[in-house]
Amino acid sequence: MPISNAAFVRSTLVLLLAGMIALLGIVGMSLWLTGKVQSYFAELVEVRAVRSAAADLLSTIQDAETGQRGFVITGNPVFRGPYDNALKAVAEQQRDLAERAGSRPEYAGRLAEIGRLIDGKLAELAQTVTLVEQGRAADAVAIVEAERGRQIMERLRAELGAIIADADVRLQEGIADMLGASGALRWMTIIGAVAIIGVVGGAALVVAQYTRDVVQARREVETLNATLERRVEERTEELIRANQEVQRFAYIVTHDLRAPLVNIMGFTSELDAALGAIRAYVLADDKTPNADEILEARRAAEEDLPEAIGFIRSSTKKMDSLINAILKISRDGRRELKIERVDLKGLVEAGAGAVAHQVAESGGDIAIAATLPTVISDRLSLEQVFGNLFDNAVKYRAEDRPLRISVTARAGGRGESIVEFTDNGRGISEEDHERIFELFRRSGTQDKPGEGIGLAHVRSLMRNLGGDIGVRSQLGKGTTFVLRLPPDLGKVVRSMQA
Template sequence: MPISNAAFVRSTIILFIAGVFALLGIVGTSLWLVGKVQSYFTGFVEQREARRASADLLSILKDAETGQRGFIITGDPAFRAPYDDALRGVAEQKQAFADRLAGLPEYAGDAERVQQLVVEKLDELAGTVDLMLQGRQAEAITQVKTDRGRMLMDEIRDRLGNIMDDADEQLRKGVVDTLWSAGALQWTTVIGAIAIITVLGGAIIIIVQYTRDNLAARREVELLNATLEKRVDERTEELIRANQEVQRFAYIVTHDLRAPLVNIMGFTSELQASLAAIQSYVLADGKTPSEADILEARRAAGEDLPEAIGFIRSSTKKMDGLINAILKISRDGRRELKIERVNLKGLVEAGAAAVNHQVSEADGVITIADNLPTVVSDRLSLEQVFGNLFDNAIKYRLTERPLRISITARNAGRAGFVIEFADNGRGIAPEDHERVFELFRRSGTQDKPGEGIGLAHVRSLMRNLGGDIVVKSEIGQGTTFVLRLPPDLSKVVRSMQA
C-alpha cells in the first residue's frame, strides 16, 4: 500500500525527532565523559607535580645532611661541598614544594608541618657546621649525637613519604577512572551508532516505499543513496584509519612514557644501594669505620648518588617533555578552525622569508611556483604546516651540497590541490616513510635536536583541514612531501556534518 504524503511527513518528523534525541544523547554523554577525562588528567598532572616536588625536597635535604655528617666526622672541607651545594637549592625546592601543594588542600597539614621541619632541620645543620668552622668539632659531634637531627629527618621523611604514597595512590585511581571513562565513551559511541543506524534504516525504508510509484523521485533517491554510500565508505575508511592511529598513539605513548619510569625505578635502587654504603660509614655508632667502608661511602657520595640523581632528573624531564608534546597536539586538535580565503603563494613566501637567513647560510635557494592556488581554509594551520616543512628541510640538509627547496602545485580535480614540497637533503629510508608521521618517532641518525612531534603534528593539521600528507624519498636523494588539500574547507565541513 503506497504511503500518503501526510504519512510520509509524519513518519519523517518522528524519525527526525528520534535522530535528534539520539544525537543529543550521544553528544551530551560524550561531552560529559570528555570533561571527566580532562578532570582526571588535570588531577593526574597536579598529583605528579606534588610527588615530584616532595621527592626533590627530600633528596636535597638528604644531600645537605650527608654533607654535614661527612664534614663533622672528618673535618675535611671537601665533605662540606655537598652540604653547600644542597643548601643553595633548598630554598628553591622548598618554594617549589609549597607552590605544587598549594592547590591540594588534602596535603595542607603535612605540607605546613614539612615547612616547619625543614626550617628546624636547616637550623640544626647550620648550627653543627658553624661549630666545626669555629674549631669545636667535639661539640658538633655531641650535638649530632643528640639525635635531634635524625628525629627531624625521620619526621620529614615520614611526612613527605605520606604525600608521595598518597600521590601514587591518586595517580593509580586516576588511571583507573580514565580507563573507565574511555570504555564508557566507547560504549556510548556503539549504542549511539546503533540508534542512528536504526533511525537511518527506518528512514530509508519509508523513502523507498514512498517513492515506489514515483519514477522521478526514485531516481533522485537512488542518486542520493549512491552518494550517501560513497560518503559512508569514505567515513568508514577515515574511522578505521583514525582507530588505527589511536591504537598506534596509545602504544607509542605507553612505550615512551614507560621507558623513563623504568630508568627512575632502576636508579632509585641505585640510590638505595648508595645510601646503604653511606649509612654504614655515617651511622657507625662510635665505631671506627674500616677503610673499605670509607672508600665505599666516598664513592657513593661522590659518584653513585650524583649519577643516579642526574639520571632520575633526566628521565623525569623527558617524561615532562613527552606529556607537554601530547598536550600541544591535543590543544591544536581542539582549536576551532577559522575558515577564510588563503593565498598559498603569499603564505609560502612569508614562510620562506622567515627562514631566509638560515637558507642563505647554507648557500641555499628556495623556488616557489607561480601557480600555487588560493584556497578556503584555516590560515594558522597552513602556516604551521609549511613552517614545520621548512624547518625540517633546513635541519636535515646535506652539508656537502647547497640546499635546494622547491614548492610546486597542481590541480587534481575532485581530489583537490596537490602541493609538493621538495628538498635535496639527506632523505628518508623507504621503511621509515610512514614511521616519520608517528608521534615521538624519527628517521635515520638521531644527530639533530627534537622530540619527533613535528611531522605527526603536520599530518594531524592536514587531516583537520580535510587533506593528508605523504612522503616520497630515498637516502641521499632528497625528500618530497606531497600534500593533498581541498579547495574549500567549508564544503568539507558541511559534508562531514551532513
C-alpha cells in the same frame, strides 16, 4: 536558485490570478468597445437615413419645379409627366422625412417650417399648371416671374440643406468615433494578447524551472544514492585508520613514557644502595667504621649518588618533554578552526622568507610556482604546516650540496588541491615513510635536536583541515611531501556534522 513547493504554488496562483484579471479586463473592455461601435453604427444609420430622406425630398421638389416650368413655358404636355410623378412622390417622401427626423430633436424643430414651405411651393406649382391648362399661360408666367416661388424654394432648400449639412458633419464625426473605437478595440486585443502571452510564458517558465529543479533534485538523490556506499566505505576507512592511529599513539606514548619511568625506578634502587653505604658510615655511633665501609661511603657520596640523581633528572626532563609534546598536539586538535579564504602563494612566500637567510648561507635557493591555489581553510594551521616543512628542509639538508627547495601545485580529484614540497636534502629510507609521521619517531642519523613530533603534528593539522600528507623520498636524493587540501573546509565541516 531552486524553487520550493510553496514558492511554486504561490507563483502559480499569482500567475493564474493575473491571467484571470487580464482576461476579464480584455473581455469587459471588448464588450464595452463593441457596444460603442454598435452605438456609433446605429447613430450613423439613423443620421444617414435622415440625410437621404432630406436629399430625396429636395430633389423631388426640384424635379417638380423643373417639370412645372417646362410645362408653363412650352405648354407641352410632355413636361407634365415629370411634374405629376414628382408630385406623387413628395407626400410619401415628406412622411418618410418626418418619421426619420421626428425622433431626433436637432431636426424635429425644422419639420413644421419645411412642411409649410412645401405646401406653399406645391400650391404655387399647382396654380401655374392650372392657369396653363386654362389657356392663361401669360398669367402663369407672371406668377413665376414674380419670384414668390423662387423665394419659397430658396428657403426650402436652405432648411433641407441645413439638415443635410448637419447630417454630413454628424456622419464624419460618427465615422471618426467608430474608427477610434475600432482602433481601441484592436489595441485592446493586442495588449490583451500580449498580457495573456506574458502570463502563459511566465507560467511556462515557472513550471519549467520547477520541473528542472525536480529533475535536478532527483538526479542529486540518485547521485547520492549511487555514491552513498562509497562514502560509507570512505568513512569506515577513516574510522579504521583513526582507530589504528589511536592504538599506535597509545602504544607509542605508553612505550616512550615507560622508558623514563623504568630508568627512574632503576636509579632509585641505586640511590637506595648508595644510601645504605652512607647510612652504615654516618650511623656507626660508637663503632668505628672500617676502611671498606669508609671507602664504600665515599664512593657512594662521590659517584653513585650524583650519577643516580643525574639520570633521574634526565629521565624526568625527558618525560616532561614528551608530555608537553602530547599536550601540544592535543591543544591543536581542540582549537576552533577559523575558516577563511587563504592565498597559498602569499602564505608559502612568508614561510620561505623566514628561512631565506639559512638557505642562502648554504648557497641554495627556494623556487615557488607562479600560481598557487586559493583555498578556504584555517590560515594558522597552514602556516604551522609550511613552517615545519621549511624548518625540516633546513635542518636535514645535505652537507655536500646547496639546498634547493621548490613548492608547486596541481589540481586533484573532486576539486582538491595537491601541493608538492620538494627539497634535495638527506632523503628518507622507504621503510620510514610512514614512521616519520608517528609521534616521537625519527628517521636516519639522530644528529639533530628534536623529539620527533614535528611531522606527526603536521599530519594531525592536515587531517584536521580535511586533507592529508604523504611522502616520496630516497636516501641521499631528497624528499617530496605531498599535501592534499580540500577547496572548502567549510563544506567538509558541514559534511562531518551531517
